[in-house]
Amino acid sequence: MTTALLFATGAILIIAVLALVYRIITLVGIAKGDNTKVSSSNKINAALFPVLLVVGFIGIYWSYNDASQYFLPEAASIHGKETDFLFNTTLLVVFLAFALTHILLFTFPFFFQHSEKRTADFYPDNDKLEIAWTIVPAVVMASLVFFGWRAWSDITAPASDDAVQIELMGKQFAWEIRYPGKDLKLGKYDVANIDNTNSMGVDFDDVNATDDFMAREIYFPVNKEVELKIRAIDVLHSVFLPHFRVKMDAVPGMPTRFKFTPTITTEEMRAKTNNPKFNYELACTEVCGSGHFGMRKIVKVVSQEEYDAWLQKQKTWLEKNPDYMAVWEAKKAEKNTVAQAN
Amino acid sequence: MASVVLDVEHNAVGHDDHDDHHHGNFWTNYVFSYDHKVIAKQYLISGILWAIIGGGLSLLFRIQLGFPEADLEWLRPLLGDWITEGGKMDTTFYLAAVTMHGTIMVFFVLTAGLSGTFSNFLIPLQIGARDMASGFMNMLSYWLFALASVIMLASLFISTGPASGGWVIYPPLSALPQAVSGSGLGMTLWLVSMVFFIASSLLGSINYISTVINLRTVGMSFGKLPLTIWSFFITAVIGVLSFPVLFAAALLLVFDRSFGTSFYLSDIFIQGELLSNSGGSPILFQHLFWFLGHPEVYIVLLPALGLTSEVISTNSRKPIFGYKAMIGSMLGIAFLSFIVWAHHMFVSGMNPFLGTVFMLLTLIIAVPSAVKAFNYITTLFRGNIVFTPAMLFSIGLVSLFISGGVTGIILGNSALDIQLHDTYFVVAHFHLVMGSASFFGMMAGVYHWYPKMFGRMMNNALGYVHFWLTFLGAYLVFFPMHYIGIAGFPRRYYSFTNFDAFSTFTDLNTFISIAAMVTVAGQFIFVFNFFWSMFKGRLAPLNPWKSTTLEWTTPRKPGHGNWPGALPIVYRWPYDLSKPGSDKDGHGDFIPQNVPLSETTSSNTPEEEDLVQLEDGLKKLSDHREANPFI
Numbered sequence: 008m009t010t011a012l013l014f015a016t017g018a019i020l021i022i023a024v025l026a027l028v029y030r031i032i033t034l035v036g037i038a039k040g041d042n043t044k045v046s047s048s049n050k051i052n053a054a055l056f057p058v059l060l061v062v063g064f065i066g067i068y069w070s071y072n073d074a075s076q077y078f079l080p081e082a083a084s085i086h087g088k089e090t091d092f093l094f095n096t097t098l099l100v101v102f103l104a105f106a107l108t109h110i111l112l113f114t115f116p117f118f119f120q121h122s123e124k125r126t127a128d129f130y131p132d133n134d135k136l137e138i139a140w141t142i143v144p145a146v147v148m149a150s151l152v153f154f155g156w157r158a159w160s161d162i163t164a165p166a167s168d169d170a171v172q173i174e175l176m177g178k179q180f181a182w183e184i185r186y187p188g189k190d191l192k193l194g195k196y197d198v199a200n201i202d203n204t205n206s207m208g209v210d211f212d213d214v215n216a217t218d219d220f221m222a223r224e225i226y227f228p229v230n231k232e233v234e235l236k237i238r239a240i241d242v243l244h245s246v247f248l249p250h251f252r253v254k255m256d257a258v259p260g261m262p263t264r265f266k267f268t269p270t271i272t273t274e275e276m277r278a279k280t281n282n283p284k285f286n287y288e289l290a291c292t293e294v295c296g297s298g299h300f301g302m303r304k305i306v307k308v309v310s311q312e313e314y315d316a317w318l319q320k321q322k323t324w325l326e327k328n329p330d331y332m333a334v335w336e337a338k339k340a341e342k343n344t345v346a347q348a349n
Numbered sequence: 350m351a352s353v354v355l356d357v358e359h360n361a362v363g364h365d366d367h368d369d370h371h372h373g374n375f376w377t378n379y380v381f382s383y384d385h386k387v388i389a390k391q392y393l394i395s396g397i398l399w400a401i402i403g404g405g406l407s408l409l410f411r412i413q414l415g416f417p418e419a420d421l422e423w424l425r426p427l428l429g430d431w432i433t434e435g436g437k438m439d440t441t442f443y444l445a446a447v448t449m450h451g452t453i454m455v456f457f458v459l460t461a462g463l464s465g466t467f468s469n470f471l472i473p474l475q476i477g478a479r480d481m482a483s484g485f486m487n488m489l490s491y492w493l494f495a496l497a498s499v500i501m502l503a504s505l506f507i508s509t510g511p512a513s514g515g516w517v518i519y520p521p522l523s524a525l526p527q528a529v530s531g532s533g534l535g536m537t538l539w540l541v542s543m544v545f546f547i548a549s550s551l552l553g554s555i556n557y558i559s560t561v562i563n564l565r566t567v568g569m570s571f572g573k574l575p576l577t578i579w580s581f582f583i584t585a586v587i588g589v590l591s592f593p594v595l596f597a598a599a600l601l602l603v604f605d606r607s608f609g610t611s612f613y614l615s616d617i618f619i620q621g622e623l624l625s626n627s628g629g630s631p632i633l634f635q636h637l638f639w640f641l642g643h644p645e646v647y648i649v650l651l652p653a654l655g656l657t658s659e660v661i662s663t664n665s666r667k668p669i670f671g672y673k674a675m676i677g678s679m680l681g682i683a684f685l686s687f688i689v690w691a692h693h694m695f696v697s698g699m700n701p702f703l704g705t706v707f708m709l710l711t712l713i714i715a716v717p718s719a720v721k722a723f724n725y726i727t728t729l730f731r732g733n734i735v736f737t738p739a740m741l742f743s744i745g746l747v748s749l750f751i752s753g754g755v756t757g758i759i760l761g762n763s764a765l766d767i768q769l770h771d772t773y774f775v776v777a778h779f780h781l782v783m784g785s786a787s788f789f790g791m792m793a794g795v796y797h798w799y800p801k802m803f804g805r806m807m808n809n810a811l812g813y814v815h816f817w818l819t820f821l822g823a824y825l826v827f828f829p830m831h832y833i834g835i836a837g838f839p840r841r842y843y844s845f846t847n848f849d850a851f852s853t854f855t856d857l858n859t860f861i862s863i864a865a866m867v868t869v870a871g872q873f874i875f876v877f878n879f880f881w882s883m884f885k886g887r888l889a890p891l892n893p894w895k896s897t898t899l900e901w902t903t904p905r906k907p908g909h910g911n912w913p914g915a916l917p918i919v920y921r922w923p924y925d926l927s928k929p930g931s932d933k934d935g936h937g938d939f940i941p942q943n944v945p946l947s948e949t950t951s952s953n954t955p956e957e958e959d960l961v962q963l964e965d966g967l968k969k970l971s972d973h974r975e976a977n978p979f980i
Contacts, residue, residue, distance in 0.1 A: 163701035260615025
C-alpha cells in the first residue's frame with residue numbers, strides 16, 4: 008500500500024514538474040515572438056550529432072576492450088577456430104561499413120544544417136551511384152556467403168566412421184548421456200520403453216544396447232572426432248557447448264546430430280585461461296520451461312590414454328542394474344499378452 | 350489564454366473545419382466510427398497503452414537480470430504470488446514476462462500501433478481520398494484488434510499465468526500444459542487473441558490495398574505516390590500473404606492442444622507419462638511460424654522506413670534521393686522477405702542443404718537494405734536540414750537500422766549462427782534493427798503528423814529531450830548486449846549463476862537494466878507531451894513543415910470527407926523541394942503536389958513542360974468524378 012502511494016505521489020510530482028516546464032517553455036517562446044523560421048535549437052541539435060559520433064566511437068573502443076576480457080577463450084575445436092576467424096573477419100567488415108555510414112550520417116547534419124543563406128541542392132537521383140552501391144554490397148555479400156558456405160558444408164558433413172558416438176538426451180530439466188560401450192555402437196531406443204529405471208528408453212532387445220553405459224559427466228578424447236547423437240523426450244532443448252562453438256537443437260521425435268573435434272584438453276585450457284577451476288560446460292539454449300537456465304553438464308576433454316582408462320572403469324548399465332533384464336522380459340510378456348488379447 | 354487566440358489568427362488561415370463536425374452521436378463519432386482518422390487515433394492510443402505495458406514487462410525482467418540478488422518483496426503488491434516466499438521472482442513468471450513483452454511489442458505495438466495508425470491516417474489523406482474503401486471493414490478491423498487486446502490483457506491476470514514459451518510459442522512446450530503452467534489457459538487465450546488479431550490485420554490490409562489501388566485522386570499515378578504510401582501498400586500485401594500462414598500454424602496448434610491431433614507432437618514422455626501422439630514434427634511449426642515471422646519483421650519495419658523517407662526529405666528540404674530505387678528496394682525486400690524464413694532455424698535440425706540456400710537468400714536481402722540506407726544518407730547530403738523532433742527520430746532510425754542491420758550479416762551466415770543462435774547477440778540485433786528502428790519510425794510519424802491529427806503542435810523542446818534520451822538509451826541498452834552475446838550468454842535465462850562460463854558481466858547487466866529503466870521512464874516525457882498538447886498545444890498552422898503532400902492541403906482539422914470542396918488534383922511527384930526556379934514561381938522552396946505545372950513555368954523541366962497540355966484533361970476528369978461521386 009505504501010509502495011503504491013509512493014508511486015502515485017512520484018507520478019503526480021513528475022507530471023506537475025513536466026507541466027511547469029512545458030508552460031514556461033511555451034511562455035518564453037511567446038515572449039520571444041517565435042518568428043524565425045528555425046529556432047536556435049537547430050544549431051544545438053546539429054552539433055550534437057558529431058559530438059555523439061566522437062563520444063560513441065570512443066565508447067565502442069573502450070567498451071569492446073573492457074568487455075573482451077570476459078569473452079570465451081579460444082575455440083577448443085577445429086571448426087570453432089574457423090568460425091571464430093570468419094566471425095572476426097565479418098565483424099571487421101561490418102564494423103567498417105557501420106563506421107563509414109555513421110561518419111557520414113552524423114556529420115552531414117552538422118555541415119548541412121539549415122541556413123537562411125543557402126538552399127538545398129535539387130539532387131533527385133544518380134544512376135551510377137545507385138548501381139555502385141548495389142554492386143559493392145552484393146560482391147561483399149557473395150564472398151561472405153562463399154566462405155560461410157564452405158565452413159557450413161564442412162561442419163555439417165557426415166562424421167567419419169571411427170568418430171566417437173555419444174548420445175545426449177534432453178528432458179526437463181537435465182541432460183542424460185549414453186556411451187556405446189565396447190562395441191562402439193549405440194543401441195536402439197524408444198520413448199515407450201521409458202520407466203523409472205530405464206530413463207532413456209533403451210531397447211535391450213538390441214544387442215548393441217547391452218554394453219551401453221550412462222555417464223554423469225561428458226568425456227571427450229582430445230583430437231578425435233566426436234559425433235553427438237541428440238534427442239529430447241518432452242519439449243525442445245538445445246545442446247550448446249560454447250567453448251567448442253557447437254549448437255544443435257534436441258527435438259522430440261526427430262533425432263539430430265553434430266560432429267566436431269575437440270582440440271584442447273580441460274587441463275590445457277586451465278593453463279591457458281590461468282583458471283585452475285575451469286571446466287567446459289554444456290548448456291540448454293532453447294527455452295524449455297521454468298528450469299531452462301539450470302540444464303548444466305560438465306564436459307571433460309582428456310587425452311586418449313585418460314579417456315581409455317576412464318572407459319575401462321565404466322560399468323555397463325545392465326551391470327549396474329542387474330535386476331532390470333527380468334523387469335524388461337516381464338514387461339515384454341505383458342505387452343504380448345495384451346496384443347494377443349486384442 | 351490570449352496567446353492561443355493570437356495563434357489562431359496568425360496561423361490557422363482559412364479553416365472551414367467548423368462545417369463538417371458533430372453529426373451523429375458520441376458512439377458513431379468516437380467509438381464505432383467509420384472515419385479513417387478516428388480509427389487511426391484509436392490505433393495510436395491503443396498502441397501507446399500497449400507500449401507502456403510491454404515496456405513495463407521488460408523492466409520487470411530487467412530487474413531480475415540486473416539485480417539477481419535483490420529482495421523483490423516490494424514488487425509483491427504488483428505481482429502477488431509471482432514473488433516467492435524468499436522474495437525472488439518466480440522463474441515461470443520471468444519466462445511469461447519475456448514472452449508477453451515480445452508478443453505485445455511485435456504484434457500489438459509495432460504492427461497494430463504503427464501500421465494501423467499511419468496506414469489508416471495517411472493513405473486517404475495522401476492519395477486524395479475521402480476515406481478508406483470500406484469504412485465498415487476498417488471499423489471492424491479496429492474493434493477486432495480491441496477484442497484481441499482485451500483477451501491478451503486478460504491472460505496477464507489468470508492464476509496459471511500468461512503464455513510463457515517465448516513469443517515464438519514453439520511446440521511441444523506451448524502444446525503441453527504439463528510442460529509449463531503458462532501453456533494452460535494462458536496459451537489458449539494467447540491463441541484466441543491472435544486469431545482475432547490476424548482477422549483484424551487482414552481486414553485492415555485488404556482495405557489499405559484496395560484503397561491505394563482504387564481511390565487515388567485524379568493525377569495520382571503510382572509514380573507520384575509518396576514513399577509512405579508505397580511502404581504501407583507493400584506492407585499490406587506482405588501481411589495478406591503471410592498472416593494466414595500464422596493462422597494455419599495456430600489452428601493446428603489448437604488441434605494438437607485440444608483435440609488430440611499430432612501435427613507437431615511425437616515420441617513424448619513427460620511428467621512420468623507417455624503421450625499417445627505420434628508422427629508429428631515440431632519443425633513443421635517452426636517453418637509455418639517463421640513463414641509469417643520473418644515477413645513480420647518487414648511488416649514492422651517498412652512503414653517506419655516509409656514515414657522516415659517522407660520526414661527526411663521534407664526536413665532536408667530536398668527530394669528523397671533515388672525515389673525509384675527506394676520503391677525498387679522495398680519491392681525487393683518484400684519479395685525476399687518470403688524466402689529467408691529458415692535462417693531462424695539453422696540449428697533446428699533441418700537439412701543442412703536448406704541452411705546453405707537460406708544463407709544465400711538472407712545475405713541477398715542485405716543489398717536492397719543497404720541501398721535504402723545509402724539513399725537516406727545521400728538525401729541529407731547538401732540539404733538544408735531543419736531538426737524537428739520528427740527529423741531527429743528519422744536520423745535515429747537510419748542509425749539504428751544500420752547498426753542493427755550489419756549484425757544481421759553475421760547472423761545470416763549459417764556457420765556463424767551456430768555459436769550465436771539464441772544468444773544475446775541475437776537479442777541485440779533484432780532490438781536495434783526491428784524494435785528500436787521501428788519505434789523511432791513510429792515516433793517520427795507521431796511528431797510529424799501530430800498537427801494534422803489533433804490540429805495542434807507538440808512541444809519541440811520536450812521532443813528534443815525525448816529524442817536524445819531515447820537515442821542514447823537505445824544504444825546503451827542494446828549495444829552492450831552484443832558483448833554478452835559474443836561471450837555466449839543464452840537468451841531467456843532467468844539467471845546465469847549456474848554456469849561458470851556465464852557468471853561474468855554482472856556489472857554490465859546491472860548497467861543495462863538501469864539504462865533501460867531511465868529510457869522507459871523517459872518515454873513518459875513523450876506521453877505527457879502527447880496528451881497535454883492535444884488540449885494545450887499551440888494551434889497548428891496548415892502546413893507546419895512546408896511539405897508537398899496532399900494531407901497539408903486539408904483544413905487544420907479535416908472533417909469527415911477530408912476536403913471541404915472538390916478533391917485536389919495531383920500534377921507532380923511529392924518531392925519538388927528546393928527545385929531550381931521554384932521561388933520565381935512564388936512557391937519558396939517547395940511546390941505542393943496539387944500545384945499545376947502550368948503555374949510553375951520557371952521551375953519546369955522540359956519533360957514537365959510537355960505534360961502541361963494534359964492538365965485540361967485532368968481537370969475535366971476531376972469535374973466528372975465530382976459530378977458523379979459514386980461511379
